[in-house]
Amino acid sequence: MKTKQILPMLGLSLAIAFTAGCENKSNENKTALPENKTENSREVVIYSNADDEAIAAMTHALDNNGFKGKYNFMTFGTSVLGGKLLIEGSNIEADMITMSTFYVNSAQEKNKMFKKLSFNVNTLEKVPEYTAPITSQEGAIIVNTDVLKKNKLQMPISLKDLAKPMYKGFLSVTDVKASSTAWLLMQALVSAYGDFEAETILRGIYKNSQGHLESSGSKPLKLCEAGEVAIGFGLRHQAVRAKAKGLPIEFVDPIEGNFSLTESVAVIDKGANSNPLAMQMAKCIIENGRKELLENYPNVLYTGETSNSANKSKYPRTFERPLTFELYMAHQKISENAK
Amino acid sequence: MNSKNFIATVFNSFKVSAVAAVFAVVISFIAAYSIHYTGIPRIIKKLLIVCFTLPMFIPTITYGFAIIYSFGKMGLITRILGTQLFDIYGFNGLLLGYVIFTVPVTFLLIHNTMNYIDKRTIIVSKNLYDNSLSTFWISVFRPLLGTLCCAFLQSFFLCFTDFGIPASVGGNYNVLAIELYNCMMGGVPDFNGGAMISIFMLMPSVLSVLLLSYVDKFNIRYDKISKITPCKNNVRDSFFSIFGVASPLCVLGIFAVIFVLPFTLNFPYQSSFTLEHFIAAFTDNSLQNIFLHSLAISVLTAFFGTLFAYIGALVTRRSNIQKPYKRFIDFLALATNTIPGMVLGVAFLFMFSGTSLQNTFVLIIICNIVHYFSTPYLMMRSALEKLNSKWETVACLMGDNWLRSIIRIVTPNARESLIETFSYYFVNSMVTISALIFITGAKTMTLTTKIKQLQYVNNYNHVFVLSIMIFATNLLAIFIFKKLKSTKKRSLK
Numbered sequence: 001m002k003t004k005q006i007l008p009m010l011g012l013s014l015a016i017a018f019t020a021g022c023e024n025k026s027n028e029n030k031t032a033l034p035e036n037k038t039e040n041s042r043e044v045v046i047y048s049n050a051d052d053e054a055i056a057a058m059t060h061a062l063d064n065n066g067f068k069g070k071y072n073f074m075t076f077g078t079s080v081l082g083g084k085l086l087i088e089g090s091n092i093e094a095d096m097i098t099m100s101t102f103y104v105n106s107a108q109e110k111n112k113m114f115k116k117l118s119f120n121v122n123t124l125e126k127v128p129e130y131t132a133p134i135t136s137q138e139g140a141i142i143v144n145t146d147v148l149k150k151n152k153l154q155m156p157i158s159l160k161d162l163a164k165p166m167y168k169g170f171l172s173v174t175d176v177k178a179s180s181t182a183w184l185l186m187q188a189l190v191s192a193y194g195d196f197e198a199e200t201i202l203r204g205i206y207k208n209s210q211g212h213l214e215s216s217g218s219k220p221l222k223l224c225e226a227g228e229v230a231i232g233f234g235l236r237h238q239a240v241r242a243k244a245k246g247l248p249i250e251f252v253d254p255i256e257g258n259f260s261l262t263e264s265v266a267v268i269d270k271g272a273n274s275n276p277l278a279m280q281m282a283k284c285i286i287e288n289g290r291k292e293l294l295e296n297y298p299n300v301l302y303t304g305e306t307s308n309s310a311n312k313s314k315y316p317r318t319f320e321r322p323l324t325f326e327l328y329m330a331h332q333k334i335s336e337n338a339k
Numbered sequence: 340m341n342s343k344n345f346i347a348t349v350f351n352s353f354k355v356s357a358v359a360a361v362f363a364v365v366i367s368f369i370a371a372y373s374i375h376y377t378g379i380p381r382i383i384k385k386l387l388i389v390c391f392t393l394p395m396f397i398p399t400i401t402y403g404f405a406i407i408y409s410f411g412k413m414g415l416i417t418r419i420l421g422t423q424l425f426d427i428y429g430f431n432g433l434l435l436g437y438v439i440f441t442v443p444v445t446f447l448l449i450h451n452t453m454n455y456i457d458k459r460t461i462i463v464s465k466n467l468y469d470n471s472l473s474t475f476w477i478s479v480f481r482p483l484l485g486t487l488c489c490a491f492l493q494s495f496f497l498c499f500t501d502f503g504i505p506a507s508v509g510g511n512y513n514v515l516a517i518e519l520y521n522c523m524m525g526g527v528p529d530f531n532g533g534a535m536i537s538i539f540m541l542m543p544s545v546l547s548v549l550l551l552s553y554v555d556k557f558n559i560r561y562d563k564i565s566k567i568t569p570c571k572n573n574v575r576d577s578f579f580s581i582f583g584v585a586s587p588l589c590v591l592g593i594f595a596v597i598f599v600l601p602f603t604l605n606f607p608y609q610s611s612f613t614l615e616h617f618i619a620a621f622t623d624n625s626l627q628n629i630f631l632h633s634l635a636i637s638v639l640t641a642f643f644g645t646l647f648a649y650i651g652a653l654v655t656r657r658s659n660i661q662k663p664y665k666r667f668i669d670f671l672a673l674a675t676n677t678i679p680g681m682v683l684g685v686a687f688l689f690m691f692s693g694t695s696l697q698n699t700f701v702l703i704i705i706c707n708i709v710h711y712f713s714t715p716y717l718m719m720r721s722a723l724e725k726l727n728s729k730w731e732t733v734a735c736l737m738g739d740n741w742l743r744s745i746i747r748i749v750t751p752n753a754r755e756s757l758i759e760t761f762s763y764y765f766v767n768s769m770v771t772i773s774a775l776i777f778i779t780g781a782k783t784m785t786l787t788t789k790i791k792q793l794q795y796v797n798n799y800n801h802v803f804v805l806s807i808m809i810f811a812t813n814l815l816a817i818f819i820f821k822k823l824k825s826t827k828k829r830s831l832k
Contacts, residue, residue: 227413
């Protein structure tokens with residue numbers, strides 16, 4: 001009887017030991033590989049939450065300036081990359097990131113994980129010394145003209161319009177608690193109408209978007225593209241792209257303003273293990289990538305920049321107060337009250 | 340979130356998960372019953388097996404969109420029928436999504452156990468003049484009771500913890516998984532709040548262990564499993580044939596859109612045929628490497644996962660270890676099913692960041708094994724408990740020790756289930772996303788993390804192209820496993 005009890009236990013522990021042994025060994029092999037290479041030839045890993053067009057522009061800038069084959073872009077959703085930054089700190093695999101600026105700032109505050117940039121950053125507005133903005137992403141109203149026509153709905157011109165009862169069941173917006181895209185909507189409402197009235201309008205908007213208050217920032221556009229709703233609120237450049245594909249998508253710049261959030265580049269401080277190429281690449285992207293980036297994200301960010309892009313919005317605005325986490329939380333509270 | 344809303348959300352989660360689980364179990368039971376206990380044509384039996392496991396071959400990311408593009412306002416089925424069948428957002432959409440999502444698991448569990456039930460009890464029961472209902476109870480339902488409970492619990496927890504489907508079609512119907520996502524991965528990540536919700540989500544698993552140990556007493560072991568040809572009954576066979584054709588058609592109907600969509604320019608507004616998306620996806624230079632990563636991870640996960648599930652089941656079902664230890668293993672196995680993938684991913688990130696395991700294949704494989712341990716373990720467990728318990732004793736009398744009897748007698752008899760378990764792990768490792776997205780690195784990307792990237796930049800055409808690629812790989816793998824099973828069966832004869 002005793003053997004019958006001991007043997008399975010033994011088997012179990014042997015199996016664990018065996019597999020653990022194998023795993024360690026294979027892991028050693030894997031981690032040993034990069035060590036053999038010289039420091040300079042080590043590939044720079046870039047984590048980014050940027051959209052396709054921005055990645056393309058940054059890739060072109062790097063490739064045309066001698067960095068071809070020396071980096072590896074890996075893209076993530078904002079929430080996943082945000083989580084990784086907060087949890088991993090400077091242990092993160094990436095040598096460099098591009099990410100929504102206020103996430104970069106809060107990660108720095110919590111983990112002190114970024115290096116001071118070694119090059120000049122001549123931005124129009126002052127930015128922390130460890131970041132340089134790459135894009136400015138604007139919000140806009142997205143309309144599926146086909147659904148709008150079929151249901152004989154008026155084209156909205158303002159965010160306040162979206163609260164009109166006629167749009168009930170035809171609207172989709174993102175929950176500001178889940179995604180920062182909705183912050184662009186919140187900023188516009190608060191800036192134009194003040195906290196109290198913003199809450200009232202938002203209540204109407206949420207009532208109209210029942211069943212379509214989404215967690216993901218790109219979902220309202222997706223629902224417009226699929227013909228599920230007539231109107232959504234999302235990132236302007238994504239709507240521009242959808243329209244260019246020939247879909248029945250139109251974008252409306254709300255009279256309250258096209259508010260924006262920036263995404264920035266930052267270099268991880270890994271002490272002695274830092275890859276020196278990362279800083280050079282960050283510099284290269286800012287110096288050589290901005291021209292192409294301005295095509296799709298037309299807001300000027302640096303002194304001396306001009307933008308002739310056809311994609312310019314009608315009412316570019318920035319919020320009167322700095323976009324801090326505290327402000328974000330305050331706006332989230334207004335949104336929660338409106339639910 | 341205030342406590343009143345939270346309670347409503349908890350109630351919603353329980354309700355929709357339980358209803359979906361009941362549907363999944365009933366549908367799977369009818370399907371498995373028609374395969375094992377009726378005389379419907381073989382081709383329909385094969386069709387049932389393929390179509391009921393098919394949803395498992397496709398990443399869950401596509402489920403919600405399959406529903407929207409099939410039953411939505413501009414959906415394929417809506418357009419064919421000329422009218423929208425039902426409002427897809429809210430309870431209905433969730434129910435449909437969850438049932439499709441969990442039917443493969445419930446079906447596999449029930450189908451697998453039915454293999455190990457002696458069909459001759461039907462003859463005995465008939466000879467004793469039992470009425471049909473008693474025969475059904477004695478020879479089919481009662482021996483299956485434990486597995487039916489397992490299947491219900493598996494389905495329940497998969498629904499309870501899934502985030503993808505409610506994110507697509509949840510509508511106003513708030514569920515806990517969405518609350519968890521908004522808390523943990525929302526605009527302001529709150530990991531402590533997220534941990535609280537996930538601990539709350541773990542609670543039902545304690546109840547489930549108690550329930551499982553209660554239904555244990557209904558399990559029956561057979562000395563010998565004999566297959567008999569069911570007696571002829573035209574009415575019964577016609578009924579099950581109709582079910583056997585109609586239900587796979589429903590599944591295929593819902594998923595058809597995934598195979599149509601990537602061949603159109605931009606569904607639903609530009610429906611002209613194009614290969615553009617396939618060409619664009621396949622000209623991506625990194626794709627080959629990523630595909631090989633996925634394949635290697637899946638094979639290794641399947642191998643080690645099956646090994647662990649088998650050892651776990653051996654310990655709890657074929658050894659004399661004290662009951663509390665067995666209960667503990669049962670609990671661990673069930674608990675893994677109640678941890679949402681996202682929570683597991685974040686937990687792994689917390690634990691392994693900065694260690695040499697960070698972003699490695701090894702970590703991904705361990706994560707997959709843990710994430711999917713529950714169903715393989717339960718499959719192995721129910722297979723092992725159906726085998727005659729006296730084999731080890733007899734072997735012992737003949738001079739073999741326990742280990743030798745396991746290797747020489749039990750293992751060959753459990754071969755079919757071992758291969759089933761292997762294929763379950765393989766297929767699920769190919770399609771899993773939620774946990775992996777946190778732990779894959781630049782050099783360890785998989786097909787599904789690539790899909791997640793494409794989804795993030797709104798490139799759904801490519802998402803579907805890669806989903807078809809995963810589907811084809813899984814189909815091929817299943818075909819190989821089937822061949823393996825039949826050759827082994829023949830060689831055993």
